Amino acid sequence: MEANFANNLQIVCSLVVERIWEEMGEQERNYLLKEIIRPEMRLLFESATDNASNCLEMELQKIDCVEILVNLWKISFFREFYELVWSRGGISMYENVKELVLRIERGKIFSPYSLISSTSKGISIYETITRRNTEIQVIDVVGRRNSRKIWIHFFEDVHTLVYMVSLSEFNQTIMEDDSVQRMDESLSLIGEVMNTRWFIPSRKIILFVKPDILCKKLENGVKYDRELVSNILPELERSEIANHYLKLVINSIITQYFKKIDRNTLDSYHIVNATSEDDIKSVSDIIFGETQKTTFISPCIKCPSAQLSEHSLRFHLKKMAISNLACSLIKSILKLLFLAAIGLIGLMAFRTYTFNMKIIKERDLEFSKRIEQSKASEQFSKLNWSKEEQADAVLRLARAIQKPTIDYQKDKQLFHELFDQMVKDFPLLFSESEGVLEEITQDIIQSEVKGEDDFLASRVWVWRGSDKEKKPVLLTGHVDVVPINDESKWEYPPFSGKQVNGFLHGRGTLDDKNGVYEILEALNQLRRENLLVKPQRDTYVVIGMDEEIGGVHGAAKVTSYFLKKNVRFAFVLDEGGQIADQQFPGVASPIAFVAIAEKGYCNFDIQANCNPGHASMPGRTSCIGTLSKAILEIENNPMPAHLLKPIIHNVLLSLAPHSEGYIMKAIVANLDILAYPLSIALSYIGGPPNALARTSFAPTIVAAGVQSNVMPSKANFILNTRFSPYDNLQSVKSHLEKVVNHPNITVTPLMIDCQEASSVSCVDCVEFEVVKRAINHIQPDVIVSPYLFIAGSDSKYYRKLSDFAYGYLPMRLVKKTEDLQRIHGHNERILIQNYLESVTVYSSIILNINQMLAERP
Known part of the structure; x- marks a missing residue:
């Protein structure tokens, strides 16, 4: 002492x-x-x-x-x-x-x-006291922490081991390391001392000393509003009244020590005021067996002077109570969340384990059997055409590429020249003597063209079928192309139609003169080989000339004509998806995406109106700043994803059987659980996956200001929106107004540029199977999947005429050679072998749609 x-x-x-x-x-x-x-x-x-x-x-x-x-x-x-x-x-x-x-x-x-002098560098302070013929050795451990356990093995035949703990040092740190609390060090030491083999037979006692100083420290801590940070205090349950505060602290400390030792080896423990002779005598009597008590608690803990008043602790206790209640609630919530997470993971693992990919494959097999058992039969054909005929087919497309058919309204003559050449190239289809296609363009002009400034930007033919009661078939594409931005970046002239190293180069080889000529070549070859003498249904061929600018004068007018005639089509095939590789995680094979729906389209004019003024005296806000904030709000608040709707679900079901590993299997098996986190992830990823799942927003044009020293009175931007089939123009407009939410900003749809999303065509039907099985017959390495067409095509109009409208262009786009970027980009080209293969796919679709739909109305 x-x-x-x-x-x-x-x-x-x-x-x-x-x-x-x-x-x-x-x-x-x-x-x-x-x-x-x-x-x-x-x-x-x-x-x-x-x-x-x-x-x-x-x-x-x-x-x-x-x-x-x-x-x-x-x-x-x-x-x-x-x-x-x-x-x-x-x-x-x-x-x-x-x-x-x-x-x-x-x-x-x-x-x-x-x-x-003995404590400066020594290991311990050592004293020996003799009382009643009993030698008492007192060790006060000092020095550095790594030497504090050295003395333990020097003791032998120890009858009683008394371990002393200073209660008042619960929030103090050791000299060597300010990050280590003294009591934590003591807790670490007691476990090693009490459990060491040298003291196994010894009687063990713990003395908790200085409770009076602890009480004073707590009282002064409240008095001076000092934070008593300790690992011990958070263990307290602060529901008790103020005058029990000291007891709670002591109980918490004692509990921590009891956790470190085996209670069965502990003889007794005592709480002692080390400066009280009465306390020392009472504990000595217990230790030497002169009294029967097993635990001594100093009276200073019970006396009023050693307790904190309720008044002085009110504010402190309130903070501690709230803090500890919050901690308790957080711990309970975290435990529940942890258990819920474990349960959810277990459920997902079980569902993933039991989800058998064979079920999906068996579903496809069963559906195929139903088709085979029906009266409809299928007849796939690989065209038997010679190399000379194939070379002629490539030359016909090359001649079409050489016509820069960009704007029909400005360059009608170029379009007329293209069609004149087309008629010459396909006499089996167009000639008066042996042609099978009957042009009805003039009928549509008479019905739909109003006034001198109006015009029809489409050509329409029909191959009459044998059964007038059956609904007709519509095959369509377009020959207009997008302009050339920078011809200097092209390896070959964009309208050269040049053949180099197995590729045909030029604008329109991928979009969409290739599609038009694949349809014509397929019909031509079927006629030449007598594989299709006369179709069962009327087959319409529509070639658009303004698809790239919206199809208002082309497909829109053709659709209007058929609606007036009450013509409904049994099957519609337009451009849309293609064959692409490395497009889906876990799927190594190339995927043929067949569009079953098309996103809606609308440009919104979003305008901010402000007070104009001189730039030298700007206001707190400006039109440009307000508008910029609106753009950020729109980008940061996307519309909900529709992962559980049929389109996305069908895509996953189609690709899951071909996915390597368990990721796709887990996603498909637990899509109802993962839908929300996946939708959030997609919004951060952006790009095609996100555009496939939800309505997309793209600010494309920004305009503001007329002079550098004038604050503009208005600023606006054009927002290009492509909305999902599960949204509509009104819901998109409402979402934008809610997100922007500013009294000086207006959201106005430019109705001339608006088109609702199309209807969704079926997947589990014979019509989709016609396309799928034709592709697999000609291109067996390809996986066929339904798809939402996120761009735009003329089928947005034609889908009004049929419940079975699909978009597919059989060309292969290779990621390694950046083929996708060539569409509307530089160096557009197509692999000649791929073009000829696509003609064969079209021939199979055309030939077998009549056969497989024989029993359809």
Whole structure:
């Protein structure tokens, strides 16, 4: 005990130099130097440098600190400064000093000189006391933490091991490491001491000392609003009243120690005021067996002076209660969430395990059997055409590429020349003597063209079928192409139609003169080989000339004509999806995407209106700033994804059987669970996957301002929207208005550029199977999947005429050669072998649609 007071003397005197001396004014310092401080210490106090405390430690071994400390403590302003510094968190020994001075004044402490010298670098302070013929060895472990366990194995035949814990040090740190709390170090040490083999037969007792100082520390912590941060405090349940606070802290600390040891090996524990002789005597009587009590609790814990009043703790307890209640709630919620997550993962794993990909394949097989068992029969054909005929077919497309058919309204003559050449190239289809296609373009012009400025931008033919009661078939494509932005970036002239290294180069080889000529070549070859003498149904061929600019004068007028005639089509085939590789995670094979629906289209004019003014005196906000914020809000708040709707679901069901690994299997098996997180992920990924799943927004044109020194009165941008079949124009407009939500911003759809999303054609039907099986017959390496066409085509009009409208262009787009970027881009080209293969696919579709739909109306 005396050794602890010796240490306190050294620490307290050091602190005078380090902190309190700096807080004092000149008058107080002069008084101390003159009246209290001894001459040999004045130099240290006057310098008060960074290393002063280190020098003082050596000087303290030479002088009597007791007299200095007592004299200092008698001065009221010194105590005030000490308490002030302590309240700011600079000193943690305030309670100890008061007790130390009282003991000194009562004459209950001897001179500490010899003890101080033994503690500077030693491992421990060692004392031996003999009482009632029993030798008591006292070990006060000091020194560095890595040497504190060295002394353990020196003890043999220990009858009773008493481990002392200072309760007041629950929030203090060790000297070597400010991040390690003293009590955590003590907790670590007790486990090793109590459980070591040297002390297995020994009687074990724990003394918890300094509860009175702990109480004072807590009381002052509230008084000075100090944060008592500790790993112990959060363990408290703060539902009890204020005057139980001390007991709760002590109980929490004791509980932590009991967790570290085997309770069966613990003889007893006691809570002792180490400065109370009565407490020491009572514990000694228990330890030496002179009383029957097993646990002693110091009366100081029960006395009013050692407790915190409800009034002083009200605010502190309120904060602690809220904090601990919140922690408890958070812990409970986290536990529930953890259990829910485990359950959810288990459920998903079970569903993934039981989800058998063979079910999907069997569904396809069963459907195929139903088709085979029907009266309809299928007849696939690989065209038997010679190399010369194939070369002629390529030349016919090359001649079409050489016509720069960009704008029908400006260059009608180029389009007429193209069609004149087309008639010459396909006499079996168009000639008056042997042709089978009957042109009805003039009938549509008479019905739909109004006024001199109006015109029809389509040519329409029909191959009459044998059964007039059956619904007709519509095959369509377009010959207009997009302009050339920078011809210098083309490897070959964009309208050269040049053949190089197996490729045909030029604008329109991928979009969509190739599609038109594939249809014509297929019909021509079927006629030449007598594979189709006369179709069962009327077969219409529609060639558009304004698809790239919306089809208003082409497909729109043709559709209007058929609607007036009440013509409904049994099957419609237009451009749309293609064959692409590396387009879906886990699927190595190329995928043929067949469009079963097309997204809607509308341009919105979003305008901000503001007060104009001079740029030298701008207001708090501007039109441009307001508009920019609106753009960000729109981009950050997409419309909901429709992952559970038939289109996306059918895509996943089609591709899942061919996916490697378990990722796709897990997604398909748990799509109802994963729909929301997947939709969020897609919004961050962007690109085609996101556009496939939801309505997309793209700011494309921004306009504001007329002069650099004038604040604009308005600013606007054009928002290009492509909305899902599960949204519509009104829902998109409402969403934009809700997101923008600004009184000075208007959202106006440009109705001339608006088109609702199309209807969705079926997948589990004979019509889709016709396309799928024709593709697989000619291109067996390809996986066929339904698809939502995210761009635009003329089929957005023609889908009004049929429940079975599909979009597919049999060309292969290779990711490695960036074929997809060539559409509307530079260096557009098509692999000649791919073009000829596509003709064969079209011939199979045309031939067998009549056969497989024989029983359809």
